Amino acid sequence: MYLSIDIGGTLIKSALMDRSGQIFKKESRPISRKSIDEFDNILFQVIDYYFSTDIRGISVSCPGAVDTNTGTIYNGGAFPFQHNVNLKSKLEHRYGVEVAIENDGRCAALAELWLGSVQGKR
Template sequence: MIVIFMKTDYLAIDVGGTNIKYGILDHSGILLFNDKVPSNCHCLDEFYQILDKIIRLNLKRIKGIAVSVPGKVDVRTGTVYFGGALPFLNGATIKKILENKYHILVGVENDGKSAALAELWLRITK
């Protein structure tokens, strides 16, 4: 018998100046798991190393990644400008880097807008 596991969940990552919080959500937005790691990074290489650890732990079960970051974000390209508390994020092409590395759909949005969009989505779906 062959068992096929379908990737049905999503990884949400919230990048902050103190911690990088992350969780696994199902298609209904129910939080299945969450954790956090210190965001004690000072450059893009360190930042991507932290994201890599989080993503690799969850890659087998997810079909998409949502990343919320401080600063202005071009959501079409997933590029961050003026990284707020994390100035090294300025110019970071998070969407492109993660999609090319993991071959999975990635969305990047400003952290404040992410929270507002999540609230709106929850109100509409309930």
């Protein structure tokens, strides 16, 4: 099982899914834009909610420019306190699983290519 997280401007959405994209559990809740500490607290609550399941990895879709190799976020969009934060490292250290982070717009495009309206297109 994999945990997929989408950080939006007002909500954090999450889903527990398998490799084929089948969703087994999902939820959304408001996300704080006040400070990095409040943001992290909500993000950790979301992940902790699922972590009793055998999770092999976490994927995060977030605003801003993302260095996918390091997991560092630049210009965090609605979350300016995320600028220069290595979210990948923070989550890998806390949860001990592999983490992938990508820009939210690119994630939407990849999802459409994988299972959506442009599946099978070039």
